Amino acid sequence: MKRPSAVAILGCGTVGGATAALLLSQRSMLAAKTGLDIELRYIVDKDFSHAESLNLDPGLFETELDKVLADPDVLAVVELIGGTGIARTLTEKILRAGKRVVTANKALLAKHGAELMAVAREAGVSISFEASCGGGIPILRALYDGILPNRIDAFYGIVNGTCNYILTEMMQKGNSYQEALKEAQEAGLAEADPTLDVTGGDSAHKLAIMSSLAFAQRVDLESVPVQGIDSLKLIDLNFGRELGYVVKLLAIAQSEEDGLALRVRPAFISTEHPLAWVSGPFNAVSVYGHAVGHTMYYGRGAGGSPTASAVTADIISSCMGTADTVFSTLNIWPDRTKKAVLLPQEDIQGRYYVRLMVEDQPGVFAQIAGILGENQISLSSVLQKEPYNDKADAVPVVITTHSVREGNLRTALAALDKLPVVREPSICIEILDEHEEIFA
Amino acid sequence: MKRPSAVAILGCGTVGGATAALLLSQRSMLAAKTGLDIELRYIVDKDFSHAESLNLDPGLFETELDKVLADPDVLAVVELIGGTGIARTLTEKILRAGKRVVTANKALLAKHGAELMAVAREAGVSISFEASCGGGIPILRALYDGILPNRIDAFYGIVNGTCNYILTEMMQKGNSYQEALKEAQEAGLAEADPTLDVTGGDSAHKLAIMSSLAFAQRVDLESVPVQGIDSLKLIDLNFGRELGYVVKLLAIAQSEEDGLALRVRPAFISTEHPLAWVSGPFNAVSVYGHAVGHTMYYGRGAGGSPTASAVTADIISSCMGTADTVFSTLNIWPDRTKKAVLLPQEDIQGRYYVRLMVEDQPGVFAQIAGILGENQISLSSVLQKEPYNDKADAVPVVITTHSVREGNLRTALAALDKLPVVREPSICIEILDEHEEIFA
Structure with missing residues (x-):
């Protein structure tokens, strides 16, 4: 009694490759657990050198997205191109073709989420984006499902593994920012150009997405004050330690009487706070609900395999139908909510x-x-x-x-x-x- | 465009009262977020003194369950009686009447889960039980949704707040077990008869439920070795600390080649492990998936309001339809899985x-x-x-x-x-x- 469901992956980089590997190598385990026979039918890209290096079946390789969209068996397309240019155009095209979209693209969601959701709604499909925030951590599901009955009062997130690794190195080894960044690059945990990570831009994308769902208010990314870790000095980390604090790059969201107080910045938190223990490349988000109190979600915030876990969870809910149900029923999605009033x-x-x-x-x-x-x-x-x-x-x-x-x-x-x-x-x-x- | 959904609460104790308060006081917030107008129509009990003490509207009080089950508007009944006697009989009755069941009853699920699920399936409805494990922490949703694509290799859980509070007191204040238990009782965090908590029985119920979903194998509660905290001595906690460990009452599940290795027992974990930081009445579960790696879920594991959060999340998914979809589609539910082979x-x-x-x-x-x-x-x-x-x-x-x-x-x-x-x-x-x- 397995429902057949074909899917396509668009963009076969690190996450695309890991998602393909997961779907292919675990197909029978996934079918046994989910009752769905999810078939990866196409890997769409221009260049298949990474896909080939993973020994993925060349029979899956396809350069024409139109052919994929014309296949009536394809229920969902996983957008893993990244960026807000071609990814935006193609995401719209996929939705208009009546296919569900699963994406890990935080920049796309933070900048054009509401607009793409409106397109999805018009087409009667859904767009799922668990992997856009916190890598493998099911943090968005917590917000739109697990603790949905709560009025969310605040959340504090460590949502960039590169920054957390650098700050952990600085605090534990007494390295300067520059030394720690170099180590992170050597460990493969920071890009050659780490700007988007260390200046807080990546965290701001995630803050905008999470805030929109947590508070059911559409957050304008450009209005969020953002400060990175690139000017932090070791002397301040050391004084902080004497005072009982550790520094973390935090995505901070508080619901105040006059509006939402949002910002991304390095901040001191008490060594007693659970977020203080989150070290190295791990991510975590503390969420405070009026009924549930403090909950925290912890795990790997990046990397092919952890992100593929979140992507595949969305593929499953897209094929099962629950993604469509929550997208069509709930009113917390940015295309259905009012623009947030942000506290200056x-x-x-x-x-x-x-x-x-x-x-x-x-x-x-x-x-x-x-x-x-x-x-x-x-x-x-x-x-x-x-x-x-x-x-x-x-x-x-x-x-x-x-x-x-x-x-x-x-x-x-x-x-x-x-x-x-x-x-x-x-x-x-x-x-x-x-x-x-x-x-x- | 709000879908009307009437629900009933059966049993108005601490959790029942908190759930009623949440549904009533937050009705408009819930409607705004969910697009569902969830109406608490009945509170079914024999004695309404607790309900009255909470100033709940006596117009909701109903002593006849049959009358509730005959109301075609009622989509779901929340079973909060507890225990495995009358709760079992009534849960069956509710399901056979074609109403969804939402429950926080871990003993019922651990002992009769498979059987009750078979009844639900026959009746074409679902049974939801997020609140049975980890209080307000959406840990079951992680297993059946958020990290579902993973082969789960292990999980370690602190799932009894009473025990965690006692052990934290022993370690932080150097109190004996007896002194710490007395403190917990005075703080309202341990029952007058704390047996089910401190002997590990409550944790075993949760271990059985979580294992069944994590490994998609039906776990027989009686076969799980269980040891409590009631014979722990301070001297061993102190030696452990010297060695770099803290003691926690853990629900342990490991998937080994020859079967599942399950047990509830006090165990030492490194002070470096995230679970070591979980103190006082908080709960947390570390889950290890083959793709996502280590994820952890943290929050309040008991108490009226946090548990009401989980109960209400299940009410929402029951009314929205996603509870029925996951229950009918996935194959991980105990009535659909084989009995687990447990390692002696x-x-x-x-x-x-x-x-x-x-x-x-x-x-x-x-x-x-x-x-x-x-x-x-x-x-x-x-x-x-x-x-x-x-x-x-x-x-x-x-x-x-x-x-x-x-x-x-x-x-x-x-x-x-x-x-x-x-x-x-x-x-x-x-x-x-x-x-x-x-x-x-």
């Missing part, structure tokens, strides 16, 4: 770590405290250390604040940076406290 | 911590080493400590083994316990190393 960055309320490099002379702290006070910045702790370099005539002053308005702090820091006794631009890192579980 | 406990291969209390005299260790050697027990480390009590004439010898057959170790320990120099029955605790990620 300066209106974010948070706690912050600030490091100032100041001249080691009397009266300096009074000047600093004066400016902070004028801006309603209330201090939680102050740490003044011996000069960290014998030759330096400036000493670090490390301050942590109570909850303050970020705009006030930025104003204060701009004023501090102009003081003659402040020798370097101030460093400011948000401290993210554990989100309160509300249960109401 | 003595054939489990593992590493172990052993503590012997021996007379402090020459030649003792030679006797111990001799017996271990005869039984092919190879040692990984040996720690002999000063007497831990001035008056004691016995000293602890702590051994960790390499991977050995558990049967051999048990034979060796029985022989050791008969040695005149061994003063107390030996203590043996499994050491669970990180499961290798396979990706093949």
Whole structure:
């Protein structure tokens, strides 16, 4: 009693190859578990050198997408080309041909998700994108299924394995950012051009996708403030450790009275928080629901095989029909929701770590405290250390604040940076406290 | 465009009350997100004093289940009576009336799951039980959906919050088991009669349910070896800590060549393992899939509100139709799978911590080493400590083994316990190393 279902993979790179290998090598296991006989019928690409290196059957290779779309047995096409150019055009074409789309393309979803969903809806099919966020971690399923009954109050995600690997190396080995990046590249965990990862762009894509589902509000990617890890200094990681914190590149989303507070940035979290334990290339997302409280989802956020797991889960639900049902029934998809009101960055309320490099002379702290006070910045702790370099005539002053308005702090820091006794631009890192579980 | 769906709750205790409160107070939020207008139409019970204490509308109270089952608008009934007596009879009755069942009843599922599923199938409906394992954590959805494409190689779960709270208290505060149990009771985290929790029975129910889905094999609850935390001594937790381990009550499942190796027992895991960080009443399950590698799911494993989150997720999928689709399509449900072959406990291969209390005299260790050697027990480390009590004439010898057959170790320990120099029955605790990620 197995339902036959043919599928095609479009783009045979790392994830495409791993997905093909999974579908082919585990076909009988998948059929036994799912009751569906999923046949990989086509691998569509221009160049099959990677596919050949994996010893995939050349009988599957096809250069003409039109031929695939004309095959009435094909239920779903897996888009693994990446990017927002040709991938966008072809995704539309696939949907208009009445085929379901499964994709791992976070940039495409973050930028054109609503528009593509509208096309899918018009064509009476669905678009599934579990693999776009958190690699193999079924985090989107948690949001649209497992904890759907909750009003989501916040989520905090480590969603870029490259950055997490680099930060873990810096903290555990005392390496500089540049050294750690080089190690990540040598370990195959960072691209030759790591820009999209280390500047936070990739995390922002995932934040936009996850926020849209979590809060059932369409998030405009361009409005999300993004800061990367590429300017982090080891000295701040070390001061953070003394204070009981580790730094992580976080995708942060909080639902506040006046709108969503979203940002991607390196932030300090307590070593007691489960996210602090997530090391190396692993990813994790902590989600806070009004009924369920704190839940966390952990796993490999990238790599061919883990991503192929998520892609194949979507292939199964596309062939089984549940993907169509949730896509047509639920109202949380970006093409059905209103545009989110985002809190301006300066209106974010948070706690912050600030490091100032100041001249080691009397009266300096009074000047600093004066400016902070004028801006309603209330201090939680102050740490003044011996000069960290014998030759330096400036000493670090490390301050942590109570909850303050970020705009006030930025104003204060701009004023501090102009003081003659402040020798370097101030460093400011948000401290993210554990989100309160509300249960109401 | 909201589909009307009426549901009933059977049994209004802690979880029933929390589910009713969630459905009623969040009805418009749920309708906005799901596109379903889920109406809680009946609360069925004999006694409504708890329901009244929650100020639930008495218009919902109904003592006659038959009347509910005769209402054609009712799509699903939520069974929250608990136990395997009347709950079993009524669940059958509900299913035969053509209503979907949503349940949090782990004992019922572990003991009569296959039989009840067969009834559901005959009646053309489904039975959903996310809340039976891990409270609010969507762990069953991970197994039947999110990481379904994987051959599951193993999973390790902390699935009893009472035990985890007690063990966390023992380790963090140095309290004895009895003191920690008393604290848990005072904090409302342990029942007055904590037997089912602390002896591991509750964890075994969850192990049976999760194993059945993870491995698509029907697990006979009675065949699972179960050991609780009620005989754990602080001295062993302290020795474990010195060796880099923490003790957790674990539901352990490994897929081996000759069958499934299942057990519930207190076990040592490395402080580096994500499960080691799970403290207090939180639960978590680490699952190892052949494609996705290590994934972990974390959250509150009990309590009215978190459990109501899982129950409501099942209500939604029951009303939306996806519960019926996965139940009718997939072949992993216990009524459709073969009975699992379980590895006998003595054939489990593992590493172990052993503590012997021996007379402090020459030649003792030679006797111990001799017996271990005869039984092919190879040692990984040996720690002999000063007497831990001035008056004691016995000293602890702590051994960790390499991977050995558990049967051999048990034979060796029985022989050791008969040695005149061994003063107390030996203590043996499994050491669970990180499961290798396979990706093949």
